[in-house]
Amino acid sequence: MTVMSVHIRLSTRTQLLQMLKGAIAKKYTEFYLDRQKITLKDAKNLLADDVTLKNAGVVEGGELFVKDLGPQMSWKTVFLVEYAGPLFIHPVIYYFPEIFYGGPVPHTFVMLHFAKRKLETLFVHRFSHATMSFMNIFKKVTSLKPTPHKALPYICGTVCNDPLYIQAGAAIWLFSEISNLITHIKFRTLRPAGSRKRAIPQGYSFDLVSFPNYFFKFFGWLVIASLTGSYAVMVRRLSWIFLVISTYQMYVWAIKKHRAYRKEFESEYPRDRKAMFAFIA
Numbered sequence: 001m002t003v004m005s006v007h008i009r010l011s012t013r014t015q016l017l018q019m020l021k022g023a024i025a026k027k028y029t030e031f032y033l034d035r036q037k038i039t040l041k042d043a044k045n046l047l048a049d050d051v052t053l054k055n056a057g058v059v060e061g062g063e064l065f066v067k068d069l070g071p072q073m074s075w076k077t078v079f080l081v082e083y084a085g086p087l088f089i090h091p092v093i094y095y096f097p098e099i100f101y102g103g104p105v106p107h108t109f110v111m112l113h114f115a116k117r118k119l120e121t122l123f124v125h126r127f128s129h130a131t132m133s134f135m136n137i138f139k140k141v142t143s144l145k146p147t148p149h150k151a152l153p154y155i156c157g158t159v160c161n162d163p164l165y166i167q168a169g170a171a172i173w174l175f176s177e178i179s180n181l182i183t184h185i186k187f188r189t190l191r192p193a194g195s196r197k198r199a200i201p202q203g204y205s206f207d208l209v210s211f212p213n214y215f216f217k218f219f220g221w222l223v224i225a226s227l228t229g230s231y232a233v234m235v236r237r238l239s240w241i242f243l244v245i246s247t248y249q250m251y252v253w254a255i256k257k258h259r260a261y262r263k264e265f266e267s268e269y270p271r272d273r274k275a276m277f278a279f280i281a
Contacts, residue, residue, distance in 0.1 A: 017056060018049040024066060037067040048196070116177060169227045176220035179205070183213040200265055207270070208278040210258045214250040215276050221246060251276050 021033045038047050040056065041063045047056050058064065182204055190199040205212035225239040258275035274281055 015053060016049065017047050017051055017053060020053065020064075021049065031066075031068060032072075034072045035069050037069050039065050039067070041065060050196075116181065166227065169223050173220050173223040176216045176223065180213050180216040180220065183211075183216065187213070198261075198264065200261070200269060205278075207273070209254075209274050209276055210261055211254040211276055214254050215278075218243075218247045218250060218276075251281070255281075 017038060018033070021036050021038065024036060025032050033049075039045060040047070040058070047064075183206070186201055186204065186206065190201055191197055201210075205215070209215060221243050225243045254276035262269050
């Protein structure tokens, strides 16, 4: 790790930390704003861009530490790349099913799910952080779905051949997807464009859990796993394995964010609200 001393002179301590980042980026062009992590001396917590140097505790002639976070990638790009995989892989499996499973593999639900996620990334999501480390894109893409060409659930038939069973499953799945979209739109309305502001979400299941978007996503995949085919035993087993792994990961994210909510809003945050599963956890 290379350590170097950088001297930057600012006209006043009332300037925002973002201005300091801009001065550093101007002097060292490779360290653009999103690549910098600035902390106080002997501290680990990241200083926000919209805080003034004075409020951050920087004294005249004081020292700050700047860490190079490495090449960055915007979160929108991350999600677009992440969801491009399933949209490419599923049609390949659908049109050449004999290679993978030896029989036809309907995939409508799965394709619609990831198409919806793409549209949400483009038109709904607002991210608290502008970028993510470029090297983490490989981890992000693979962690969403274990061995996606084998483990993702497919609509290969049903547990029974009753059309009512299929129609009921389709209706519940559609409800889950629409509800997931509604929660994402609610999250968007809580954060003004270009800010990191957070507020306590209310209504449409938010009164029960902090992150109903994860719950509805779990419920949608539960429906797909329940409808997964009777002849392809391996696919059926992998569907449930995928459901367990993905639900566990979403629960971990929900717990972490739920605790952040409680820490930020303290007594204002509803005490009886759970993280992901109503009345449970």
